Amino acid sequence: MPTLVQSLKKHDLGHLRILAQIWGVELSAGERKRARDELGEKLLNGALVAELIEALPVDAAQALKALLQNGGRIPWAKFERQFGEIREVGAGRRDREEIYLAPVSAAETLFYRALLARAFFDHPNGAQEFAYLPDDLLGIIQGEGKATRPAKSLGRLARPDECAHISPATDHLLDDITTLLAALRLGWDEPPFGLETSLRFTRDLLPAARLIIDGGELQTDSIKIFLETERSEALNQLIRIWRESEMINTLHQIPTLICEGAWVNPVLDTRKALLGFIENIPKNKWWSLRSFIADIKKAYPDFQRTAGDYDAWFIRRADDGVRLRGFGHWDEVEGALIRYFIVGPLYWLGLVDLASTIEKGGETAFRVRGKLVEGKEKDSEKINLNSSGQVIVSRHVARSVRYQLSRFCNWEKSNNPDEYRYQITPSSLERAREQGLKISHLLGLLRKFSAVDIPPSLSRALQRWDANGTEARVETMSILRLSKPEDLEMLRKSKAGRFLGEVLGPTAVVVQAGASSKIMAALIEMGIFMKDETDK
8 A cells, every 4th residue: 555655645735734733743844745755754653653543533543443454445435434524625725614623524534634545456346446544654553552542342241131041162163073074084975964063164174174175085194183183282273274264255154145156255354354353352251242243233334345335246045035135134144144153163163152041042142262162082081882883982082083983884863962873784894895994993993992892792793794794684575475386386487487586485486676567467367366465
C-alpha cells in the first residue's frame, strides 16, 4: 500500500496544515511538496501515533480496528457503508466552515488525521477502490502494543440458564481420524458407523495433514508417524494445520448450506477474522453464543465478504434449495458459519467447551479454554478378547494398535462411546490376506496387547484357517423332496436334470438357485405337481 507521503500527494497545502494542527506539530515549510515531506517525517513517530489513537472517539477507534484486522485495507463501498462518508467539499468551504473540527462520521475523523486514504488497487475481479491505512503508519501501529485502543469483547457473558448443561471439549477427533484412515485402508469410502465429530471435517483434514494425497492415496509413512505421535502433540499439529490450510473450506462444510458455482470465498482471511473476534473473549468464561453472533453482525457484518457483495456467491439452503442471496440472509449464511465454526471445528479441536439450556439441546454458550485438552493413551490399557473372536478396544489403547487390528476384523456397532467392537471372521481374514497381512501379524498383536492370553481355541482356529482356509460354512439352498425314488431318478434323466445339484438321499436333491420354475415344468410333464415352499 502507499506510504503516508504518497497518500498526501493529492492534498493541498491547507489540508496539510490541518493535519499538522490536529497532530499538534509545527509545519514550517511554505511549499506543498516540502510541507508534505516535512509532515511525513514528523508524523511517523510511535509515541505521537499512540497518543493520537488514544484520543480517538469510540466509533473512529472501531473503524481503525477494522482496518487493522483486514491488513490495513477494506473495499471502499464496504467501509463507507459501515463507517460513514467523507464529505466532498472544496478548500474554501473546508477552511471557512472548519468542517474537520466536527466530522460527520468515523471515516471523516480518520481522514482528517491522515489515518485513512482511498485509492484503487488490483483485485481478482479487476481494479477496485479501497479505504486504506498508509503502509508506514500501519507498521508503526502494529509494532506499538499500546498504540491501539484495547479491543472490546463482542457479545456478553452467558446467563446461568444458557450454560446449564455442559459438553466439555475432547480430543476424540484423533480417534475419528484413526477410524476414517482404517476404513479408507480397507477400501471403504467411509466407516460403516458414524463419527463423533464430522465426516466432512475429518475427511478435509486428511489431505491438509498430508495423510492422503492425489485424490485419496494414503501416505503410509505419514500415517504411521501420526498414529504414534503422543495425543496432545498430535492434536496441536492438527490445530496448526487447520489454522493455516486453505484446503479446509469451513463455509462449504456447513450441513445446512449448499455452495455451488465457481466463486471463491476467502478461506484464510475469514478464519483469521473469526479467530480474532474469539481471541478477545476472556478465557474460561461462559459466553453467550447468540449475543456473540449478533454483535459481529452489528459491528463486522462483512467479515467474510471483503467487497460487501451479498449477491455474487451462489449458496442454497440444503433443506429446500432456496437461494440465499442478499444481506437479508446474513443469519442463514454468516450467522450459520459463526455458529458452525464454534460448535464444530473449535469444539472438535478441543479449543472450546459448549453448553446448552437443556440436555442434548442446541448450543447456547461456549467457553474459550485456557489450555488444550490433554488426552492420554495408557500403556497399561489392553484390548479385551474372547474365545468367539470378538475384540473390544478401549479409546485409550494406542491408536496405532486399533488401526492395525481393525484391518483384520469386521466392525460392529458399540453402544459405549469409549470403546470399539470388532469380530474376527473368515471374510475379514480373507480381506486382510488380500491386503498382504498375515495371521502371524494378528497373533502378534493379540499376544502383545490383550488383557488375557489368547484363548487356545481361537489360536487354533486362526492357525487352521491360515493353513486350510475356511473349513466350515453355512449355506442357504433349495431342496426338492419327492415321494418316490423312481420319480427322482426320472427327473435326473430329463432335460431339467442339469438344474439339479447334490443328491441328499433317495428322494431329496438340491435345486440350483433360480431353477424352481424349470423343475416345476419338468415335473408337470411327468404328471407331478410341485409346491414351492420358497414362494411366499
